[in-house]
Amino acid sequence: MRTIKNILIKIHPKVYEPAEDSELLLDNLVNVKNKIVLDVGTGTGIQAINAIKRGAKKVVGIDINPYAIKTAKENALLNKLKLNEDIFFFESDLFKNMGEIKNKLNINRFDVILFNAPYLPTSKEEKLEKYLNYAFDGGIDGRKVLDRFIDEVGDYLKENGIIQIVQSSLTGEEKTLKLLKKHGFRAKKTASMKFPYEEVQIILAKHI
Numbered sequence: 001m002r003t004i005k006n007i008l009i010k011i012h013p014k015v016y017e018p019a020e021d022s023e024l025l026l027d028n029l030v031n032v033k034n035k036i037v038l039d040v041g042t043g044t045g046i047q048a049i050n051a052i053k054r055g056a057k058k059v060v061g062i063d064i065n066p067y068a069i070k071t072a073k074e075n076a077l078l079n080k081l082k083l084n085e086d087i088f089f090f091e092s093d094l095f096k097n098m099g100e101i102k103n104k105l106n107i108n109r110f111d112v113i114l115f116n117a118p119y120l121p122t123s124k125e126e127k128l129e130k131y132l133n134y135a136f137d138g139g140i141d142g143r144k145v146l147d148r149f150i151d152e153v154g155d156y157l158k159e160n161g162i163i164q165i166v167q168s169s170l171t172g173e174e175k176t177l178k179l180l181k182k183h184g185f186r187a188k189k190t191a192s193m194k195f196p197y198e199e200v201q202i203i204l205a206k207h208i
């Protein structure tokens, strides 16, 4: 178990262990007070837990990895949050199960949607074990999951809603900004962290 920015986190060998990219989003989370938040690719649940601790009204975390959902639920309880009252976790490949989830929770659209995406350009030889691979593998150009997310996210966001994406300069900052613009968002890079081979970036987009 680790404590990251006052959040207790139990890790699991098949789930992404929060790293600098996770912390960059924790530190730069927009104001979520009284907001309904969706955390896509929740992993250990760290962003969802942070959002509730920062005053969100309701938070839903989703992940394609069933081990992530199990771990995120355990972490919500570990942090003494009200699991299944104001913080919820569900397995879903991006928005595939959102219809069912929205009906269950009586939510229409979200005020804020977060996604610390699997953003690394990954060749066949670089792939990891199935479940952990989901955390890193952005396909050959790093954009496989992110582009799908940007294509679909507008259907789940309220008018004037906000998206925060974590990605790498290797994924292409301009490509992300351009695609968001094409889908009717006003988008910009709001934070970054430099590493020897890449810059990890927070992209903030507003639905207009």
Ligand SMILES: C[S@@+](CC[C@H](N)C(=O)[O-])C[C@H]1O[C@@H](n2cnc3c(N)ncnc32)[C@H](O)[C@@H]1O
Pocket (backbone or CB within 6 Å): 016, 017, 018, 019, 021, 022, 025, 040, 041, 042, 043, 044, 045, 046, 047, 062, 063, 064, 065, 068, 092, 093, 094, 116, 117, 118, 131, 134, 135, 136, 145
């Ligand atoms: C870089 S990790 C981020 C985990 C956590 N949000 C954090 O900030 O530490 C990316 C997460 O996205 C999930 N993921 C990858 N592809 C997905 C998909 N198609 N649908 C939902 N989740 C996905 C992975 O399983 C992984 O948990």
